[in-house]
Amino acid sequence: MQRFILRRLYEFVIALFLLSIVIFIIGRISGDPCNLLLPDQAGEEEFKLCREHLGLNKPIYVQYAIWLKDVLKGDLGRAYVTRKPVLELIMQRFPNSAKLGFWSMVFTTIISIPLGVIAATKRGTWVDTVCNISAVLGQSIPSFWLGVLLIWLLAVHLRLLPVAGMGGWKYYIMPILTMGWWTVAAQMRLLRSSMVEALDSEFVKFARVKGVSEGWVVNKHAFRNALIPLVSFMGLHFAHVITMAMIAEVVFAWPGLGRLLYDAIKFRDFPIVQGVVLFMAAITVVTNLLVDILYGYIDPRIRYQ
Secondary structure (H helix, E strand, O other), rough: HHHHHHHHHHHHHHHHHHHHHHHHHHHHHHHOOOOHHHHOOOOHHHHHHHHHOOOOOOOHHHHHHHHHHHOOOOOOOOOOOOOOOOHHHHHHHHHHHHHHHHHHHHHHHHHHHHHHHHHHHHOOOHHHHHHHHHHHHHHHHHHHHHHHHHHHHHHOOOOOOOOOOOOOOOHHEEEEHHHHHHHHHHHHOOOOOHHHHHHOOHHHHHHHHHHOHHHHHHHHHHHHOOHHHHHHHHHHHHHHHHHOOOHHHHHOOOOOOOHEEEEHOOOOOOOHHHHHHHHHHHHHHHHHHHHHHHHHHOOOOHHHH
């Protein structure tokens, strides 16, 4: 098991390093931030001083080497606009994204797992049909459109919920629905497919022949074997809802990492873009590593692959 973990860790470190190069290059080719930081009447001398002040006058490989050295020391740089440390800004916004992500995970898990099990055990009935239609609709509706629709219906028309911002429990409802709608549908369909395959397997048929109760067959045998693909998806979803909830955070003006990244891209604030994306990537890498380790405990055969 230790060798399995070390191999995965090595792969993820390499992936993170290559991703850092991509992040850095894409940020630099998006445009010159001095065009936004300086007034329209600024001359060439002001632009030259601005680039020197921001360190943009050096060759790109030198800029990357300096940035990577600082990152390894735990310094993600300072924002161009506010001049605040990027790590400080990330730590201020991350708890807000984590709260939203946690409750989104709770919502999707509570809804999707029972529906997936019911759809599999009631295969071919009207219950299964309703669940499948709901899943297709859930995966077809764009998140940004759903968010705008919820604002119009629940906040503007019915006046039941606040339009945007962060506050009490009412502020969480629309962002969670926006983020979780697609995931509920995806997890339900995935679990249904895995459960159907498990219920049709030989060991389940043998258990039924032996007279094992249907509840025990479903919960003990089929559900446990259907967990592996679901655990993988839920692990990736956990990283997604915390790191890539930009749509919900922008639509509902939620002060999280997604909103911070959106504003940084708009103003070409390279240090924030690089720091936030790298932070998001690190969360994704760590989550994938934990999922792989959990795989090894759920199915010991995976440890020796």
